[in-house]
Amino acid sequence: MRFTIADLKKGEKGIITDSSSENIPLKLLEMGCLPGNEVHLLQLAPFSDPMYLNVNDSFLAIRKETAALIVIEKTNG
């Protein structure tokens, strides 16, 4: 099954496997949303949108629609 950051629950972690979708802003890639890096979902706003995460030592908030484009492998930590 294909997991994305949007499928993470609060506190869960995953490793990015693919972030090549055309609609992912370049800025996000430059902040470290790149294959191999770990994502930690820290907190969710009401209705799980936006999502607050830690990746590559960056703390950022992105909308759920963007999060759903970044494919991950769940690691559960």
Place this chain on the structure above:
Amino acid sequence: MGKQLNVALIGNPNTGKTSVFNALTGLNQKVGNYPGITVDKKQGVCKLSRGVKANVLDLPGTYSLNASSLDENVVIELLLNKNDKDYPDVALIVSDVETLKRNLLLFTQIKDLKIPTILVINMSDLMRRKGIALDIELLEAKLHTKIALVSTRKNTGIEELKQLIEGYKTISTEPCLDTTLIDEDYFQSLQKAFPNQDVYKLWLVITQDANFGKITRQELDISRFKTKSNQELKRLQQKEAIKRYQFINSILKEGQTIDRSKATGLRSKLDRILIHKVWGYVIFFLVLLSIFQAIYDWATVPMDLIDTTFASLAEWVKVTFPGGGKVTDLVAEGIVSGIGGIVIFIPQIAFLFLFISILEESGYMSRVVFLMDRVMRRFGLSGKSLVPLISGTACAIPAVMATRNIENWKERLITILVVPFTTCSARLPVYLIIIALVIPEGSIIGLSYQALTLMALYLLGFGMAIFSAYILDRILKTKYKTFFVVEMPNYKLPLLKNVIITVIEKTKTFVFEAGKIILAISIILWVMASYGPGDKFNNAESYVKETSTTQSTSELNDQIAAFKLEHSYIGIVGKTIEPLIKPLGYDWKVGIGLVASFAAREVFVGTLATIYSVGSAGEGENIETIKTKMANETYADGTKVFTLASGISLLLFYAFAMQCMSTLAIVRRETKTWKWPILQLIGMTAIAYICALIAFQFLK
């Protein structure tokens, strides 16, 4: 004059770049414009030893050399154009200790442009506490740079940084990365096509054109070179980011050690409360409430003081130069009160920016965006739009200025355009007198009709702002795709120096840029109200004396003043527009009030006082007297002027019309064009006219 050199400060947002700028330049800074765009240009002078001066340019924060906003584009355009007069002799890349990895991405990009670059690591005083250790020598060697460890909080390392700036010629310009590795074939063909150019620069120009649109550039013309598709380019840019991080990670592995156990849990502790699904909103509401309290209530003390000071100053001018005639009048009533009308906004602006800069500096503002994004985005607004919208309830001027913090231009523009709908405090005196006049006393379930009407007007203003934002969001087209990626910075105690400089800078901007427009219009309005053509205005006294029956001199003076106003230019305008405002239920006297309101809405009450000849009556009774006069005002056929219908119509007109020249002036300043304020003036006044028309025709 000594030698001068150009220094550019570059860095990610939230790294304390502006703190470094403030530390280097102090108050020797000025805010200007980049031609044609709305980005502020912050420059300052830093004195180095032996009379050398550094012109320091504080560039907008950016995460990389790939622009996605006008602000970021400024950085790239400057660095790609060696002929620019601000092109840096040396670039300072400001990073903070904790986000070094991410900041090095930008650093390596700038290094690869072969610009002498110094890496400034801010907040170095926190290193030990955060469990971070850096091998500076190793990092300097691997990155081919000089590193300055500074703490703007403790004020350390600034002198060392200045020395490094002075010795910029000794800094290596060797690039960090072999950028051709991004795509060897492509970069080779690029180099072949432009043998004299730097290949990485060419690459930036190409991706810039693809991502952001053509930029104005004399030096390079890449249009004859066949590039790749946007999708391929983006894949290469991703590859570039990966390559750069590989390089950075390999260096940091040796040069940086992080003891994760030392990481303090301040962020997670505060986040747990501040963006909690319930408490987060409660706290934000309380924050808004205290901002509101400050600009609505606390600011009135200095504002009253300014008001009386300028009033007595005007009086003093009149008394001291009695022989000056018209010149004295112009100075006392036109210029002095015009300036007073500008200065009066300073307390509200200062208070609002005190709060906003604290919220920004502390890192809380990003949390607000996180909390509010989902609700606000539906209306084309940003989470940050809430602060301007709420402060608009005190005054639209500081509120429009507060939109500066919204990064997305479209969201910012929409916020600027709708803020004047919120019920500002200048509308209050107008509302109060009309409500008292036409809304019956009495109550329903313990709430008086009058209070309910007032509340309805506040809700109406806010509702209209949100509604028009929704409409504008669908109408306005933007050239640039925007994405929502918000950095959640660390919490930190705001630096007093930064807060103070922000407050001073905002106040200065308002006074000197919007102020001149406000002064000009208020002098024009004063002249229109104080002069008139023809005999009736000039010999008002004899005309009134002929017909008047009153014995009291003060009553006679009031009648003369009323007669003069009627026959002044502004009175003529009021009479001319009467056919236009008749369908709304107003006569020419109200028309004069409407025109005069353009100086400031609250002037409406004072103007009516003059036109109904109650000018010099005792201050306290004034309102009651005007009220009685207004209540008894009739048309020639004996019907009353102020009825429920015309009253509601007037309330709606005041709720929606753009009647504030100061707001127009500040919108012009913030959008750098007359297009938006004129659109606002026409649009809002049209809405007001239509609503008032419907209300009057329906109710009468």
